[in-house]
Amino acid sequence: MSTPGAPLPTYDWEPTTDFLARKYGLPRESIVRFDVNTSPVPPDLRRVLSGPFFPVLSEYPPSDYNDLVEAANLAYGADADELLPTAGADEALDLTARAFLREGSVAVVATPTYAMYRIVSEQRGASVVAVPRLGADDGFALDIAALAAAARSAQLVWICEPNNPTGACESRERIAELLALIAADAASDGRIAPVVVVDEAYAEFVGRSVLPLRFEYPRLVVVRTLSKAHALAGVRVGFAVARPETLAPVVSFRAPASVSTVSAALAGAALMRPDLAAANVARITEQRTRLIRDLAALGWAPYPSVTNFILIRFSSASAAASAGEELLRKGLVPRTFGTGHPLADCLRLTVRSEEENDRLIEVARGIRA
Ligand SMILES: Cc1ncc(COP(=O)(O)O)c(C=O)c1O
Structure with a gap:
């Protein structure tokens, strides 16, 4: 129950790409968001934005x-x-x-x-x-x-x-x-x-x-x-x-x-x-299988996933934190779980495009699980 006058709980937004680029001294374009479970390839809906379906902006x-x-x-x-x-x-x-x-x-x-x-x-x-x-x-x-x-x-x-x-x-x-x-x-x-x-x-x-x-x-x-x-x-x-x-x-x-x-x-x-979403799901499913296989081959411990992200367990919370920091230094942004969280010894990684996933595997090669 809330105490009158106490600050209300809020969502801690992920740091922005610009913020991370500045913090790690990296070009903005080199940062890849493996932390927010989005899909890297948007559907081609240009027809809507340019054609007769374009909404009347002056009206509600x-x-x-x-x-x-x-x-x-x-x-x-x-x-x-x-x-x-x-x-x-x-x-x-x-x-x-x-x-x-x-x-x-x-x-x-x-x-x-x-x-x-x-x-x-x-x-x-x-x-x-x-x-x-x-x-x-x-x-x-x-x-x-x-x-x-x-x-x-x-x-x-x-x-x-x-x-x-x-x-x-x-x-x-x-x-x-x-x-x-x-x-x-x-x-x-x-x-x-x-x-x-x-x-x-x-x-x-x-x-x-x-x-x-x-x-x-x-x-x-x-x-x-x-x-x-x-x-x-x-x-x-x-x-x-x-x-x-x-x-x-x-x-x-x-x-x-x-x-x-x-x-x-x-x-x-x-x-x-629905065909566009289905193609996206098929592409992500293929990449997910490949990421899980490649990460496991490096000695990492990914859990099975049915989604567009993968939870990975590390040997300890500090191993997860330092793996997270190593990834960040290379511009790859993982989702971390703070101290005290039941998954503090885990990272969560979004399945992204083939090239971005390649980069992840390359960097992961040098990180101990
Ligand atoms: C389980 C779950 N629900 C809701 C959301 C938020 O979705 P939306 O972008 O539609 O607000 C997320 C985003 O990560 C999510 O993981």
């Missing part, structure tokens, strides 16, 4: 984002009244926290995971109950019994699927089992079931979604984004997807027109070209 976007929602309807298989376009998945997470959490609420987070769930929950004054995932030997799987038990006193449960930063995923059956347990518990106590958010930012990399479960568990909110498989992180478009009655309070917190006309046009065009 239509309040129903009709074209974008229609494209999302085809892409995700959800009805128009189940789809809320947002400024990236992050806005969907924030709006969901605003809709369902307040001072004194409880939010459950399956950890280790994406930092924003804790941040947006605590910003609303909720207390966060962390339920650790099982260990690496169990594929970082969700502890379903512990999550269901914690959910008994919660208003919101946050799950990242596939999970950032472990890169692992659950079967839809296990998520269904968790939702059924939570629903049964709530029904037997006569409580309203908590909202369960499944953040599917990386869903395209596994080619499946838990969205169909919204009919069995109407308090499910699924979050999607154009930032990862669609390679449009700079465009800032995501969605909250839920049954209309669950989505309604989320809708009411979005500022009018938070997604710009330009972003809506680009995202709509990208969603109408």
Whole structure:
């Protein structure tokens, strides 16, 4: 719970490329972001920016984002009244926290995971109950019994699927089992079931979604984004997807027109070209296999991944920190986890283009795991 007047928790943004170039005395163009899980090759949407589809910049976007929602309807298989376009998945997470959490609420987070769930929950004054995932030997799987038990006193449960930063995923059956347990518990106590958010930012990399479960568990909110498989992180478009009655309070917190006309046009065009995202996923999957193989051959210890990033375990937290620093000195930016984090002995590396991955392997050759 927040103390009145205490600073609210905030997201520590990654240092900028310019900052790192200055700090390490490197040319800006030589810096490669292996830390932010973006895709290096954007889709070719020049037609949208130059052709008759170019949005009217002097006007606000239509309040129903009709074209974008229609494209999302085809892409995700959800009805128009189940789809809320947002400024990236992050806005969907924030709006969901605003809709369902307040001072004194409880939010459950399956950890280790994406930092924003804790941040947006605590910003609303909720207390966060962390339920650790099982260990690496169990594929970082969700502890379903512990999550269901914690959910008994919660208003919101946050799950990242596939999970950032472990890169692992659950079967839809296990998520269904968790939702059924939570629903049964709530029904037997006569409580309203908590909202369960499944953040599917990386869903395209596994080619499946838990969205169909919204009919069995109407308090499910699924979050999607154009930032990862669609390679449009700079465009800032995501969605909250839920049954209309669950989505309604989320809708009411979005500022009018938070997604710009330009972003809506680009995202709509990208969603109408699933072949481009599929090609990107295929390219990344091939590069991921190759990176894992090459890093393992150097004596590094990458975990299996279904996403566009790889978690790598080092012999100690200090070995991870010095490997991170070595990479940075060569302009390759890894994601590190601070002291005290359960993954402090790990680095997370985004799968990038073939040439950038080559550079990574070359530099990694000289670094002890
Ligand atoms: C799990 C997860 N959710 C959401 C986001 C943010 O996505 P967006 O760029 O759509 O705000 C990220 C970005 O790294 C993420 O890893």
